[in-house]
Amino acid sequence: MGSMKTLKVALLGCGNVGAQVARILIDDAEVLAARTGARLQLTGIAVRDVAAKRTVDLPAELFTTEAEPLIKDADIVIELLGGLEPARTLIRSAIDNGAAVVTGNKALLAADGQDLYARADEAGVELSFEAAVAGAIPLLRPIRESLAGDRITKVMGIVNGTTNYILDQMDSTGAQFADALAAAQELGYAEADPTADVEGHDAAAKGAILAELAFHTPFDLANVQCQGISSITADDIAAAKDAGYVIKLLSIAERLRGLDGREGVAVRVHPTLLPRQHPLAAVHGAFNAVFVEAENAGEMMFYGQGAGGAPTASAVLGDVVSAGRRMVGGGPGRTETATVQLPAVGLDSVKTSYYIGLDVADQPGVLSQIAGVFAEHGVSIETMRQTIHAEDPHDTANDGGQVTAELRFVTHRASEASLAATVEAVRGLDIVNAVISVLRVEGI
Amino acid sequence: MGSMKTLKVALLGCGNVGAQVARILIDDAEVLAARTGARLQLTGIAVRDVAAKRTVDLPAELFTTEAEPLIKDADIVIELLGGLEPARTLIRSAIDNGAAVVTGNKALLAADGQDLYARADEAGVELSFEAAVAGAIPLLRPIRESLAGDRITKVMGIVNGTTNYILDQMDSTGAQFADALAAAQELGYAEADPTADVEGHDAAAKGAILAELAFHTPFDLANVQCQGISSITADDIAAAKDAGYVIKLLSIAERLRGLDGREGVAVRVHPTLLPRQHPLAAVHGAFNAVFVEAENAGEMMFYGQGAGGAPTASAVLGDVVSAGRRMVGGGPGRTETATVQLPAVGLDSVKTSYYIGLDVADQPGVLSQIAGVFAEHGVSIETMRQTIHAEDPHDTANDGGQVTAELRFVTHRASEASLAATVEAVRGLDIVNAVISVLRVEGI
Incomplete structure (x- = not known):
């Protein structure tokens, strides 16, 4: 030497x-x-x-x-x-x-x-x-060099350890968000002011960088659509679990055509239902993982320590x-690597699936009415589950008062705009007492 | 252009x-x-x-x-x-x-x-x-370049899609090996002569290449210790599942010191119990994945299509x-990248955990006798589960004939030599009717 x-x-x-x-x-x-x-x-x-x-x-x-x-x-x-x-x-x-x-x-x-x-x-x-x-996690070289002869179409990442730890705790212990957050803070996985993590801002910044990496294009952080996990309840997690899903905060970057037909890139961060068999569902604790879909290589995942x-x-x-x-x-x-300039595409152009939980009156014809609203908006239903609630025990009047049911739908892929319109129309029905939860679904 | x-x-x-x-x-x-x-x-x-x-x-x-x-x-x-x-x-x-x-x-x-x-x-x-x-799966660049500033200590790969498909089928449907193999052959996941896949020869060749990649050393295929999956039964899978494990065929390459104290590399292929929470446990069907442990980066996994x-x-x-x-x-x-010449190290130097299933006489003192044998060989027990078998219903003599129990042990890490000696000693005990299964455990 x-x-x-x-x-x-x-x-x-x-x-x-x-x-x-x-x-x-x-x-x-x-x-x-x-x-x-x-x-x-x-x-x-x-x-x-x-x-x-x-x-x-x-x-x-x-x-x-x-x-x-x-x-x-x-x-x-x-x-x-x-x-x-x-x-x-x-x-x-x-x-x-x-x-x-x-x-x-x-x-x-x-x-x-x-x-x-x-x-x-x-x-x-x-x-x-x-x-x-x-x-x-090695991403730069696999994405830039190993996949240089391929075309990446979508990237989904668990890129924030704090929120993954919190959601994983809620999933495994049934804890509420606030308690899981407090536990994460105690262990040093969450900061005293957890806003940047739990509201998805950190995941949004990483999503923009992922998009730049995967699609060889600049992407402005301001164009990332971002929703955090602070409104996720133990009930959401339990209902998802019951239906075979886990809830993860994902940064999703995809290459697609905008409403104007031009090819572009959309980046979004939101809590997402994933089938429990999906490789990203097995990412526990504060670990990170990035799931990549490419035209020829198909599905890949890169997993490892996200921080430390x-x-x-x-x-x-x-x-x-x-x-x-x-x-x-x-x-x-x-x-x-060649750089292209792809425009940012709004969430409206993205096709996704929704999980929709509804509190409805338990009376004949309810399902048919709701299914009609889905059909009107061109949204088809993949699965439906119904749970009848016992009558309110405090309703001592025994007046035949309203018995309610919970309906949970998972839709097929449809445009974000159609799905949002469907939810609004369903919310307006007399027989719908409340829209309990609306979450996006990936990996199905 | x-x-x-x-x-x-x-x-x-x-x-x-x-x-x-x-x-x-x-x-x-x-x-x-x-x-x-x-x-x-x-x-x-x-x-x-x-x-x-x-x-x-x-x-x-x-x-x-x-x-x-x-x-x-x-x-x-x-x-x-x-x-x-x-x-x-x-x-x-x-x-x-x-x-x-x-x-x-x-x-x-x-x-x-x-x-x-x-x-x-x-x-x-x-x-x-x-x-x-x-x-x-991109491995070459992540391992050779992204991890160039680190030291890889161990690599565990699911690198044969055929055997992963068969084991995954057995795990999800309870099928016997022969039936799962036939299904794989029908779907084109297994060849008419499946020997190279099910006996682990393909995984062994890939294990040798993985070792070369990860440790920058030549590794001779003849030094790979290889055991296939043809002897895995539906009972093995069910017992593993019951205890929270899944059985995968892994190619494991690790850097360690041999009995002579010199640093070297050991490569082995064998059916392995993995905790169901382990990232490799979520690798389903014909997918492949390589799990890497490095001194600084910690645990990583690379997942994707292994063939096609x-x-x-x-x-x-x-x-x-x-x-x-x-x-x-x-x-x-x-x-x-600099190449070193690391010697091949035999399985004797490897430290691993065993899962041991025993059919024993259900009488007082059995567990203590067996635990004594473990202790004599310096092997400590991580978990033990006991299942009492109902008395043989065909034993009409009602002569108080032997009631049997099944004991399942998972050991702490010990040398392969101590574990093998322990199994032999246990097999020799009068109260042990049969050693039902011996499988290695990783990821605990």
């Missing part, structure tokens, strides 16, 4: 992931050098507070508050600061200096990725971001070794 | 997969050119019988029985003949001519891969084989596009 080239690596940020990246760069230097074909020398770690306590013991002399000099001297810059600034300015500076950039910053990529990709392309440097979506220091650090280092190999051996960087 | 370079592609073989590869090369020429940065021109298809019927309509003028002239003229050679010869000779010839080679030939790679890799390295050409293991014309063709074309990109843009080929 005497004649081996040395590549200088600058690390920006030393949180959970950054500290693990530094540890691995130091402890596994030999293995990394053999894989890269060059020594990877960690030249410094830029942080806000040099004296702050780290999760890993690292040499004090590596720390500095001055990021710019580190960047100017580096072959590879690893950005793990998170947030928009100063991350954006520092990444631009690294690109301007001709360094390869590896980042795990999904917020920045979702907000400003296209500008950064364009700058990297222009400068002829590599910008890689395996760690930004689904933590340790060491797992995410593994993804960062995969990118670092790849970038290093290219510096040693030459070859195409991120510019290698 | 006027000034775009053209790369000549020769196809050897036109079975199910080959015909799909040809179709995609012709039908999706534009997309492939955009992704590759060069036109991929299919110059010819070498087959034994030019007049044979194909599964896809292809231009007659492409077919030839003369492979060598095609190869001499090609930039990229796709070998989909299967079997050892003439595939080996033709691949060597392609390498000698400086062509990149893409193959899906697992038999040849398992038998002779090291020689071919070495020849390709020496000639500086790329030899890729994504389609050879787990069909359409179009899915496997997708994997072949991913390799073709990658090879083409490198020809256009330069850069490191297959030589990019």
Whole structure:
């Protein structure tokens, strides 16, 4: 290894992931050098507070508050600061200096990725971001390279560990949302302010990046249709379970034709019923998975840790070794794949299935009336289940008061617009006391 | 695209997969050119019988029985003949001519891969084989590149669709092995002579390739310990189900220290109990999946179609596009990863868990005697379940004849040698009527 080239690596940020990246760069230097074909020398770690306590013991002399000099001297810059600034300015500076950039910053990529990709392309440097979506799960290379001879049509991801943990708890213990959230907070799976996770904002940002990855197109976060899980009740989960489904929060990106006939991309995040036999249904706890449908390859799934220091650090280092190999051996960087400009398509154009739970009067002709409304809107019913409720025991008048029933429908695929119109029309029927739940169904 | 370079592609073989590869090369020429940065021109298809019927309509003028002239003229050679010869000779010839080679030939790679890799390295050409293991599932790039900064410790694969289909049928319908096999044969999932599949030989060849992929080492097929599924009964499946497990045929490759303390690799194929919550348990029908454990990334799984014309063709074309990109843009080929020489380690060094079913006399002290045998061998018990059998109704003598019980143990991890010795010692006890089943357990 005497004649081996040395590549200088600058690390920006030393949180959970950054500290693990530094540890691995130091402890596994030999293995990394053999894989890269060059020594990877960690030249410094830029942080806000040099004296702050780290999760890993690292040499004090590596720390500095001055990021710019580190960047100017580096072959590879690893950005793990998170947030928009100063991350954006520092990444631009690294690109301007001709360094390869590896980042795990999904917020920045979702907000400003296209500008950064364009700058990297222009400068002829590599910008890689395996760690930004689904933590340790290898997605970038399988999707960009292994499937380069195929066409991806749809991607469905469980990409937020917090909400998957909460829904999995509700499913396995029957807990209500609030209790499962509290349990997740206690275990450190959910933050004190869980809004970004439970309302689907984090999953939306990752959905936009997934769409960009899968369809080689820019996708604006503002065009993601997003619904969180805070309104999911223990009853919803129990009813779904009873019918053979599990409820998961999915980020779904698909390539389809819009109402104007043009091909485009729709991205949506919402709680979704999945058959319990579906591979995504077996993703438990805080794990992540991305399910991909391609024209020739068919169905695939990639499963793994979505977060955590060491797992995410593994993804960062995969990118670092790849970038290093290219510096040693030459070859195409991120510019290698053609980019197209596909328009964002609204939810109206998406075809999906609905699960609809209704509280109805238990009297003859109810089902036929409701089925008529479905038919009018061109929505056909895949399955129907009826549960008769016992008469209210508190109704001591024994006046033959209304006995109610619960009807649960799963529809065949239909346009979102027809389904929404169907639900509204059904809601208007006299015999319908309440629409208990409306959830989308995938995987059937 | 006027000034775009053209790369000549020769196809050897036109079975199910080959015909799909040809179709995609012709039908999706534009997309492939955009992704590759060069036109991929299919110059010819070498087959034994030019007049044979194909599964896809292809231009007659492409077919030839003369492979060598095609190869001499090609930039990229796709070998989909299967079997050892003439595939080996033709691949060597392609390498000698400086062509990149893409193959899906697992038999040849398992038998002779090291020689071919070495020849390709020496000639500086790329030899890729994504389609050879787990069909359409991207494994090569995730394992070789995305995990380049990590260390894989264990790989467990469901890599044979036939046996997975049979076991899945037995699990869901309660069928016996012979009936499930017959059903698989009727559906074309199993061949008339199913030996290579059901006895695990196919899974063994893939296990050897998986080990090479994951651990960057040659691994000789002869060192794979292999046991098939033909002795699995409906009772085994039912008992496993009852205890919360499913039985899968797994190819397991792991990096571990042998009895001599040296680091090495063990590869084994055997029916395995997996907890029903395990991600591999959700792999149904003829699907394949590979579960990977890495030091930093933790647990990952890659799932998809293991066979079939179009899915496997997708994997072949991913390799073709990658090879083409490198020809256009330069850069490191297959030589990019360091290879080590790890010795094969015998099953004796592997630590695993056993599931042991015993038919015993139902009398006091039985459990204590058996538990004593476990303890003597240093094997500790994780769970025990007991089922008392009703007295034999045909035993009209009513002579107080022996009532039997069934004991089912799952052990903690112990060395294969201790476990085997434990089973032998238990078998020798007077109170043990029969050892009903011994199966290995993973994922606990």
